[in-house]
Amino acid sequence: MARGEWWRHGVIYHIYPRSFSDSNGDGVGDLAGISARLDYLNDGTPDSLGVDAIWLSPFYPSPMKDFGYDVADYTGVDPLFGTLEDFDTLVTEARARGIRVIVDLVPNHTSDRHPWFIESRASRESPKRDWYIWADSKHGDQPPNNWMSAFPRAGRAWTFDQHTGQWYLHSFLPEQPDLNWWAPEVREAMDEVMRFWLDRGVDGFRIDVAHRMAKDPELRDNPLVDLGDEDDRSGPARAFRMAEAEVELYDEDWPEVHEILRRFRRTLDAYDDRMAVGEVYLLDLRKLARYYGSGRDELHLAHNFVFLHQPWKPEAFRSVVDEYAALLPADAWPAQFLGNHDHSRVASRYDEGGNGPARARVGAMMILTLRGTPFLYYGDELGMIDGEIPPDRVVDMDGRDPERTPMQWDASQGAGFSLAGGDGPPAGARGVPTAEPWLPVAPGAERINVAVERDDPTSMLSLYRRLIWYRKDSAALRWGGYRSLPDVPESLYAFLREAPEERLLVALNFGDEPVKWPAESSGVAATAQLELSTDPGHQPGPVGLSELVIGPDQGMILRLP
């Protein structure tokens, strides 16, 4: 069943390459490791997960200060991850399975080891001086303005360069200098980078910090807002408070960003069927919606972090979805996601006294049934939880190690993360020594892993497989309309997905008590067919809607007549 652009109805699986599969036993995942695991992702049968595309976090040459989001060469592969040939093989092998490949584009900043920056910082007269954002001290020896890094621990967004006597801007680490998108050469250089990967056959890009590329050219101070008693005044916390206060910031979301995105779109549109999904970390739905432009001329999709930051309350998610739908331009299409490599895992984030796994099942159903393109984060389909990182193993300066632990393939030591030797069972299972994985395996790997869950019809993996394969044959879920139902019991989020040929009712109980709901009184129908439940004991079959009972932390898909 194919209709419309693939990125509107496909399921996209996000791989953090360091952590997915290690083919050579050095303790770090790599491209060949991903190729070796493609059948798990989609072998054309419901035994596999069935995803339509993968998005790879950066695998480019990098000093790894931010684990690849500090790019030293946009058109290469870091030896840690393999070679360009490994990348080509991955694309070919993925395509053979009907899996598209999206790569991360990091246009806001480079590594300080990128030749562009080395040249730029060499002298004030360097032809690449204005490829980055350089400014003089203010008030004697003070930085040019009050902008702060998005990483609280990095402090100010400016670092003084002794050699040339000016400051350079870095929205993240000092080792990640921001490119100057007012320079036409920077725009042209990034066009080339995009074309390099598009010509190599990638299906699109995930655009890192898309909302930060353009800043105030006058470098004005951000307004000072009373943030109350909050300790963490940077990153998302700051953005929330700013959105509440309706404050315009000078270091992000500058209007020119839309011109840059229209340029990206023109580059993509010169090829068939390509797409861009933006990381637009603006916790304000009105601003976020603008990143779709007219609906056809900027981003194809934007990740909605307002949704990801909601508390486990049905009304919270419902109001974000409804409000966002009303704000989006006609042709725009939402992206749905609850997890990525920067956020605590779903099964841990919403856990209260042990209900995290059950809630994660409801979250899975929500993401895969809402209107929009679902993005799944590797390992969430197993119910992986946050890792416990002993102090001497901490590697990320922003506290994101717990959500980046090795993928759990089996119950062997090392969770089957290292394949070392290629064919046959993983190295751990064969007693082959491999390096310690770069991060420790998360707790519960002996139960929470592919090998165990694959044959267990009650597992999280089985639920994900059922949901994804059900979705493939469902016109309503793939491109149907969406309408939330008002006046439902407090713990419920219920919505309709409707296409001419199919009407579905999705009912999600966010509470820890069973809920009785006279769904018939909402005017939907008197009876329905239960198609799929997050409760594996709940078999498909006819149900009456005069009093529908939905168990604690349970979600259902019901087919309406």
Ligand code: NOJ
């Ligand atoms: C967003 C990425 O998701 C994150 O991992 C990274 O640290 C920052 N952008 C900087 O590139």
